[in-house]
Amino acid sequence: MIKKSSIEDLKNKLDIVDVIGSYIELKKAGVNYKARCPFHEEKSASFVVSPSKQIYHCFGCGSGGDAISFVKEYEKLSYPEALEKLARENNVLLDYENSTQAKKEDKTLEQVNKFFLKNLQYQKEAMAYLQERGVFNSSIEKFEIGYSPSSGEQLSFLSSNHITSQDAVEAGVIAQDANKRFYARFIERITFPIYSANNHIVGFGGRTISNHPAKYINSPQTKLFNKSRLLYAYNIAKESIYRKKEIIVTEGYLDVIMLHQAGFDNTVATLGTALTSEHLPLLKKGEPRVILAYDGDNAGKNAALKAAKMLSMSSFDGGVVLFEESKDPADFVKEGKIDYLNALFKHPKKFIEFVIETIALEYDLNIPEQKQGAKNEINSFLKNLSPILQEEYISFASGVLKSKESFFKIKKTYPAKETAKSYDVAEMSMLKTLILNPYLVDYLLDVCDENIFEHHRDIFMDIIQNRAESKKLLELELNEKILPLSEDELKEKIKKLQILNLQKKLNLIKNDQAIDFKKKSFEIRKTQDMIKNLNQGMKP
Numbered sequence: 001m002i003k004k005s006s007i008e009d010l011k012n013k014l015d016i017v018d019v020i021g022s023y024i025e026l027k028k029a030g031v032n033y034k035a036r037c038p039f040h041e042e043k044s045a046s047f048v049v050s051p052s053k054q055i056y057h058c059f060g061c062g063s064g065g066d067a068i069s070f071v072k073e074y075e076k077l078s079y080p081e082a083l084e085k086l087a088r089e090n091n092v093l094l095d096y097e098n099s100t101q102a103k104k105e106d107k108t109l110e111q112v113n114k115f116f117l118k119n120l121q122y123q124k125e126a127m128a129y130l131q132e133r134g135v136f137n138s139s140i141e142k143f144e145i146g147y148s149p150s151s152g153e154q155l156s157f158l159s160s161n162h163i164t165s166q167d168a169v170e171a172g173v174i175a176q177d178a179n180k181r182f183y184a185r186f187i188e189r190i191t192f193p194i195y196s197a198n199n200h201i202v203g204f205g206g207r208t209i210s211n212h213p214a215k216y217i218n219s220p221q222t223k224l225f226n227k228s229r230l231l232y233a234y235n236i237a238k239e240s241i242y243r244k245k246e247i248i249v250t251e252g253y254l255d256v257i258m259l260h261q262a263g264f265d266n267t268v269a270t271l272g273t274a275l276t277s278e279h280l281p282l283l284k285k286g287e288p289r290v291i292l293a294y295d296g297d298n299a300g301k302n303a304a305l306k307a308a309k310m311l312s313m314s315s316f317d318g319g320v321v322l323f324e325e326s327k328d329p330a331d332f333v334k335e336g337k338i339d340y341l342n343a344l345f346k347h348p349k350k351f352i353e354f355v356i357e358t359i360a361l362e363y364d365l366n367i368p369e370q371k372q373g374a375k376n377e378i379n380s381f382l383k384n385l386s387p388i389l390q391e392e393y394i395s396f397a398s399g400v401l402k403s404k405e406s407f408f409k410i411k412k413t414y415p416a417k418e419t420a421k422s423y424d425v426a427e428m429s430m431l432k433t434l435i436l437n438p439y440l441v442d443y444l445l446d447v448c449d450e451n452i453f454e455h456h457r458d459i460f461m462d463i464i465q466n467r468a469e470s471k472k473l474l475e476l477e478l479n480e481k482i483l484p485l486s487e488d489e490l491k492e493k494i495k496k497l498q499i500l501n502l503q504k505k506l507n508l509i510k511n512d513q514a515i516d517f518k519k520k521s522f523e524i525r526k527t528q529d530m531i532k533n534l535n536q537g538m539k540p
């Protein structure tokens, strides 16, 4: 747990405009800054940053908060991770109450990784394999490639370093067999430590060198390790990805290492899984163009097809590179074909073109029925794209299928991602006036109560209770579409609403069958008097 005082120190040092401005481009708009929201897709700028309040808010998707919550959301970090990142960047030393379980797992993995690193140099076979693949010693160091020895050796390492079995299990280093005996998960494998985007070790990948049937294995799912969200070497490639505005996604640890070696230091890899939608937030960071660099075999082609569909539907820019001759990128680097790789990465096949062509290849277009099938499949893919992209690619698709453009239909009703929030503008104006002129709250409470607000009573309650951190209050304050009223206008509005409410009440009483005549006439008279008073500018 990070001490509260530390968090306060950090907060005092941060300026939200600097923090958010380092991720996205902010444009000055009056006293605030505006941008297109990084958390949802939009064409207009509904993302507002207030330097005076040190908060941000998006009127499109509702996200909002302070500098720390922005980093947390944007980088997909936990709150403490966001604090740690900002502290590092701003030279603030954080104090901790006591270490959490996650910290412990982190520590365990760090120790085990060091042990693996030390082991590699004594492993002739493993070293020979790496050399044969063309891995430089500098890469072994950079990627912390190690070696996991026998299970027994690992267990004795753990016990002599006072790492409990429970901690080691939770870190995904060991497991228990049917007889409740502990065994190491990575046995006689070359190890590749896997780090989170934020540079914390979260698990391992391991390649067998003793002909184990499973060539590659990964750490099991733990609190830290979620392989459908992680990308291998993202922590190392991050800077380059931001700088080059490009990320190369491969399928293997060695591809990453060799491509980095050849200068493609913006390369990452999925961890033995396909690219999933859970990877998208990480891929979106820094808005890079995405290049999928996969094997040209059927498995690689299918993986690329699925990924290209997903990425194009999520409006990612980029394309696909398939390696032919059953070679992977690592082979090309080893053979020194760097120019060839450069040319490939420079001109990848655009995602949408790749999808259309790959689908078309699955059919025999000389047979009308097959051509119809291809057309249907391409059509259903195109339908998921924005109308503009649909229009762009219809001529491409009809070219590939050699058929008329009119065979493809544009789906006009593209799902609107921005949903308009319903609010009562009149009430909002009143509430904004109250926020800006707190003394008018007393006036309002003097003449009526919170029930005067039919739709946004909750905001009024937040105002009364002085909830400075209330999201709704901040949203209202920053909403430039809602204009505050003058004092007189507000008073007039209050009066009108009071009268309206009383008239409603009057109707209810008149139509109420349950109260007796005497009480009813009393209530009616009382309410009519109140309305009369209000109309004459008096208290009700």
Ligand code: ZN
Residues within 6 Å of the ligand: 037, 038, 039, 040, 047, 058, 059, 060, 061, 062, 063
């Ligand atoms: Zn938004």
